Amino acid sequence: MSRRFWLFKSEPSCYSIADLKNAPESVDCWDGVRNYQARNFLRDEIQVGDGVFFYHSNIPQPAIVGLARVTRAGYPDHTARDPRSGHFDPRATLERPIWYMVDVQFVAAFPRPLARNEFRDHPALSGMEVMKRGSRLSVQPVSTGQWQAVLALAGIAEDP
């Protein structure tokens, strides 16, 4: 399977790209996803080496703010079994974890955030999942063309 690309959403007040950068080795687990479609991507499709757009949602200018890379493929999200976690799910067990996560590593922050509204009229980017009205999917596939178009907009010549 060749390298694939994804967009991960996060509210920066909850977890920002700076938080990922500042994590030990700039690696962290992407926990707390509680949506089955997103879970399926995390569990079944996302592979080590895949590219990730880090997207900040629920702010005045929602934007792709940088890049990350997958360093560990899907494994059980332990926060689902932690009653003190805000993402606790009493149905999750060791044998049946229900929820999964991956590990990602910070790669780069864009020189400036690429605001969602900049994509609206872009031929390659207006069709992104994140552009769809009412889209709530927090882990989304990104096409190779979309990946390259965003890197070009960000002024990043070489795919890091």
Add this chain to the structure above:
DNA sequence: GCCAACGTTGGC
């Protein structure tokens, strides 16, 4: 802060 859109729950 508003509110449309969405996913989930649960009664039937």
Add this chain to the structure above:
DNA sequence: GCCAACGTTGGC
């Protein structure tokens, strides 16, 4: 299996 009610997401 249907669908109304509900809680949440997320752009604006």
